[in-house]
Amino acid sequence: MPTLICDCNRTMPLQKNDLGTAIGEDITLHSTLCRRETGAFQSAIRSGQEVLVACTQERRLFSELAAQTEGAISPLRFVNIRETAGWSADAVRATPKIAALIAAARLPDFEPVATVAFQSSGRLLILGALDAAERAAALFGDGFDITLFATGPGNAGGMQERRYPVLAGRIESLQGWLGAFQLAWQSDNAISLDLCTRCNACVQACPEGAIGLDYQIDMAQCKAHRACVKACAVAGAIDFQRPSHLHGEQFDLVLDLRGAAASPTFNQHAPPQGYLRWDGNDLAALLALRDLVGEFEKPRFVDYDQKLCAHSRNGTVGCRACIDICSAEAISSDTKRQRVELNPHLCVGCGACSTVCPTGAMAFRTPGLAEQGLRLRTVLARYGAAGGRDPVLVLHSQVRGQALVDELGRAAQVGIAQGLPARCIPMPLWHSASTGLELWLSALCFGAAQIVIVVTAEDAPQYLDALQQQIDVVEALCVGLGYPAGAMQLLRCKTHTDLDVALQALERSPRAAMEVPARFATTPEKRSTLELALDHLLTQAPGMPTGRTAIELPALGAPLGDIVVNRERCTLCLSCVSACPAGALLDNPQLPQLRFIEKNCVQCGLCERTCPEDAITLHPRLSLLAERSQARVLNESAPYVCIRCHAPFGTLMAIEAMLGKLAGHAMFQGDALQRLKMCSDCRVIDLYSSSNESKVTDL
Incomplete structure (x- = not known):
C-alpha cells in the first residue's frame, strides 16, 4: 500500500530515511501535497493499489480530486500524523509513533455488522410554552408536519393565526425513538383547542385571570364564575362538564423547550435519537434535528448471548452491571425470561455494557x-x-x-x-x-x-x-x-x-x-x-512474595474470584449449582459434594443470593495456584440412608436439617415424621400400606 507523507509546509521535522525504514517503504517526502504536488497524489491513485494519505486536514480535497482524476481506481485511506505526532515539542523523536499510526491505518476494515433501521417522515412534536413553540416551529421549513403541545402561554401572547395544530393537557408519557415516539396525554381542560378561535373573549371575561394565551384554564385560580362560558357561547369551546380522555399520537421527532428541570422526559444522559431538549441557543443541534427526515440506519453495536448472561436464574437477580451503566436506558430486566432486554433503537453504541459485563454476554461489535x-x-x-x-x-x-x-x-x-x-x-x-x-x-x-x-x-x-x-x-x-x-x-x-x-x-x-x-x-x-x-x-511476573497463593482484588468490578462456603450452614441442597451461569459450581453424581472451578467464576453473586442458608460469600481474588482451573471440593457430606430399604437418597446434613425444622409441625408427627427418613419410593409404599391397614382395621 503506497503511503503519501507530507510535512505540511515543513512544519513537521520528518526524516525521510528514518521514516521510510520505520514503515518499511521507500517514500518521497512531500511538503505541499495538497497544493503544488497534487500530481504525485494523482499518479499514486492511478496505480491500482490502495493508497494511504498521511493527512486528514485535506481529506475532502483529496477525495474530490480522486473523483475528478481520470483512471483513478485506487481506494483511499487517511491517517493523521500532524496533530498526533509532527506538531509536538517532542516531534523529532516521534518516528516510531508515526510508523505505528501508519501500521494501524493499513489494517483491513472491520467486518460489517448488522444494522438497525429508522424511518422519519418529518412529523415533529414541539413541547413548550405556546409562543416559544410557535417561534421554534418557524425555524423549520417545508417537509415537516408540526404539532405543538402547549405547556403554558409563555412571556407573550402566541400568534393569533393558527398555523399549527395545538395540543394541551397533562402529559402521561412520552417514549420511543426516531420515527416512533409515542405521546400519551389527558385532555383535562375545559377549553377545546379544536373549537377555540383565539378570539380572546374568554381571556378578557375571566375575572381571576385564570385563562392564559395558551387558551387553557388554571383551575387553581378559577373561582367558578363561568363568565368565560358565556363569552364563548357562540363558539362553544368551553365546557366544564367535558369528561377527561386519554389520547395518544405518534411522532417522528420531538423538540422539547421545557428545560430539564420542568421536563421529566428522557432525562437519561443519552436521550434517544430524534429527541432534542433545546435552550434556544445551540443552532447546530437544531440543524442536526432538521436533518433527521428520511430513512436511516446505524450499526447494531452490541450482541447479547443469553447463555452466558449472569443476570438471573430461578427468579433470582444476580448481575445488573449492564442495566446500571447504560446511559441511554436501552437495557432492561426481564426476569420472567431469565434475561436482559437490549433495545437496539435506543442503544447509542458506547459499549459500556460490554466493558462491565463479567461473562461476555454483552459483546461490543463495532469493532x-x-x-x-x-x-x-x-x-x-x-x-x-x-x-x-x-x-x-x-x-x-x-x-x-x-x-x-x-x-x-x-x-x-x-x-x-x-x-x-x-x-x-x-x-x-x-x-x-x-x-x-x-x-x-x-x-x-x-x-x-x-x-x-x-x-x-x-x-x-x-x-x-x-x-x-x-x-x-x-x-x-x-x-x-x-x-x-x-x-x-x-x-x-x-x-x-x-x-x-x-x-x-x-x-x-x-x-x-x-x-x-x-x-x-x-x-x-x-x-x-x-x-x-x-x-x-x-x-512474565517480575517477582512476588514467596508463598503467596492469591492476589486480593477490589470488591467492586472484579470478574475473578473465589467463593467461601460456611460448611456449618450449607446443607448441600445444590441450589447454587443450578443458579451458576458460568459452570463454576458443580455437583458430583457419585457423592454428595459441592465442587468449584475458580477459573470459571465471574463473581456475579447469583449463588450468594440463591443460597437459602446464607452460606455463601464472594471473595474477589486471583488464585496463583494450578488448582484454579481444576474442580475442588467446597463441601461434602455423608449420604443419608433410607430407614426402610437402606438406599442413599440425600445428604445427612440436608435431611437432618429438614427433620429439625419440621419436628414440631403438627402435620409431621409419628409416622409422617418417619416417612421423611425414607426415599421417595419407600415413602409411597409406606403410605399405601398404612392406608390399607387402616381400612382392614375399620372392617
Whole structure:
C-alpha cells in the first residue's frame, strides 16, 4: 500500500530515511501535497493499489480530486500524523509513533455488522410554552408536519393565526425513538383547542385571570364564575362538564423547550435519537434535528448471548452491571425470561455494557474484541520494531476526545502547549467506555508501558465510576504480580490544556514496559482473552512474595474470584449449582459434594443470593495456584440412608436439617415424621400400606 507523507509546509521535522525504514517503504517526502504536488497524489491513485494519505486536514480535497482524476481506481485511506505526532515539542523523536499510526491505518476494515433501521417522515412534536413553540416551529421549513403541545402561554401572547395544530393537557408519557415516539396525554381542560378561535373573549371575561394565551384554564385560580362560558357561547369551546380522555399520537421527532428541570422526559444522559431538549441557543443541534427526515440506519453495536448472561436464574437477580451503566436506558430486566432486554433503537453504541459485563454476554461489535486486539498488537509491535521504547496508549473517543487531541496538536504548533509526547500513541475508540480490563491487560502484554483513558464532559458519570473500578482491578493485579504501579490512569479532561498537563506529568514518571511482549491473538470471547492475558502476566511476573497463593482484588468490578462456603450452614441442597451461569459450581453424581472451578467464576453473586442458608460469600481474588482451573471440593457430606430399604437418597446434613425444622409441625408427627427418613419410593409404599391397614382395621 503506497503511503503519501507530507510535512505540511515543513512544519513537521520528518526524516525521510528514518521514516521510510520505520514503515518499511521507500517514500518521497512531500511538503505541499495538497497544493503544488497534487500530481504525485494523482499518479499514486492511478496505480491500482490502495493508497494511504498521511493527512486528514485535506481529506475532502483529496477525495474530490480522486473523483475528478481520470483512471483513478485506487481506494483511499487517511491517517493523521500532524496533530498526533509532527506538531509536538517532542516531534523529532516521534518516528516510531508515526510508523505505528501508519501500521494501524493499513489494517483491513472491520467486518460489517448488522444494522438497525429508522424511518422519519418529518412529523415533529414541539413541547413548550405556546409562543416559544410557535417561534421554534418557524425555524423549520417545508417537509415537516408540526404539532405543538402547549405547556403554558409563555412571556407573550402566541400568534393569533393558527398555523399549527395545538395540543394541551397533562402529559402521561412520552417514549420511543426516531420515527416512533409515542405521546400519551389527558385532555383535562375545559377549553377545546379544536373549537377555540383565539378570539380572546374568554381571556378578557375571566375575572381571576385564570385563562392564559395558551387558551387553557388554571383551575387553581378559577373561582367558578363561568363568565368565560358565556363569552364563548357562540363558539362553544368551553365546557366544564367535558369528561377527561386519554389520547395518544405518534411522532417522528420531538423538540422539547421545557428545560430539564420542568421536563421529566428522557432525562437519561443519552436521550434517544430524534429527541432534542433545546435552550434556544445551540443552532447546530437544531440543524442536526432538521436533518433527521428520511430513512436511516446505524450499526447494531452490541450482541447479547443469553447463555452466558449472569443476570438471573430461578427468579433470582444476580448481575445488573449492564442495566446500571447504560446511559441511554436501552437495557432492561426481564426476569420472567431469565434475561436482559437490549433495545437496539435506543442503544447509542458506547459499549459500556460490554466493558462491565463479567461473562461476555454483552459483546461490543463495532469493532469486536478480536479486531480491537489486532489493532493494538499491530500498533505496539510496529512501534517497538521502529525503535520505540515504553509506549503509552492514549485511548479516547472519536468525537470529543479526538477534538482534544487535535486542539492540543494545534496549540503545540503555535508554542502554547507541549503536545503529545513521542511515547504517547493516541488510539481513537468509538467511545471511551467501549474497552475493558481484558483488552487493557492484553495491551500491557503486547508491550504497552501504560494505558491512559481520556474522558470528557460527554461521558456519563456512571461510565467514569465503572472505568475507575476496572482500572483499580488492573492495578491490583499488576502490583500483586510484582509489576510497577501506574499501569492504568483515567484522565478527566475538559480542555486540551488539561490533557497536555496530564501527559507531561506521565513523562516525568515513566513506567517500563514488559520485557517479553506476548504473541497471542485476542479472541472474540471476553473470558478467553482475559485468561490469555493473565497467563502471560503470570509467566512474565517480575517477582512476588514467596508463598503467596492469591492476589486480593477490589470488591467492586472484579470478574475473578473465589467463593467461601460456611460448611456449618450449607446443607448441600445444590441450589447454587443450578443458579451458576458460568459452570463454576458443580455437583458430583457419585457423592454428595459441592465442587468449584475458580477459573470459571465471574463473581456475579447469583449463588450468594440463591443460597437459602446464607452460606455463601464472594471473595474477589486471583488464585496463583494450578488448582484454579481444576474442580475442588467446597463441601461434602455423608449420604443419608433410607430407614426402610437402606438406599442413599440425600445428604445427612440436608435431611437432618429438614427433620429439625419440621419436628414440631403438627402435620409431621409419628409416622409422617418417619416417612421423611425414607426415599421417595419407600415413602409411597409406606403410605399405601398404612392406608390399607387402616381400612382392614375399620372392617
